[in-house]
Amino acid sequence: GAVVSQHPSRVICKSGTSVKIECRSLDFQATTMFWYRQFPKQSLMLMATSNEGSKATYEQGVEKDKFLINHASLTLSTLTVTSAHPEDSSFYICSARPTLGRIGAGYTFGSGTRLTVV
């Protein structure tokens, strides 16, 4: 089945530094990938839609200059949290749907990245 690999699974960084999170589709191509954020005891909130070869689409309230998204190939999207602050500490999750999948096929999610900014 479709597998999405997300790395790292856990990262601790100092306030003011940047952190890059990778999301790879291992056995399928994904024109579009999605980035979510989840705070404790809350549901997933969509941050942005990542499109291969073009600019990402950000949800309202998400700072595009702070959360840089690059989708340079059909199997890799990256999220960089720039100048991280403690309030950016969260669980970040990516997902993808196969480009050639049938209509209605389920989305596959990465295992998530726990970011802690100290």
Add this chain to the structure above:
Amino acid sequence: DAKTTQPTSMDCAEGRAANLPCNHSTISGNEYVYWYRQIHSQGPQYIIHGLKNNETNEMASLIITEDRKSSTLILPHATLRDTAVYYCIAHSGYSTLTFGKGTMLLVSP
């Protein structure tokens, strides 16, 4: 995506069937009913989806009412590893997935 309503939490004894309801009274004709679950500190896992017919796979069964305004996810023999938050989402397959609060299912010994 149409709004869905789920109970906040449910309990189930290990080995028994877990029946998780979902209301989606405003679902449109081209929207599927998707079910995902999220085990603590992991990414969501796809379970099953359907349009109007009942569906079954190795994980669960999905029963959709004839008017498509509600559905039930059935885990036939719940185990402790099925403890998770279960999300019911009405989705056309073209737009982004929007997660509600889901149902926290606790399976007890």
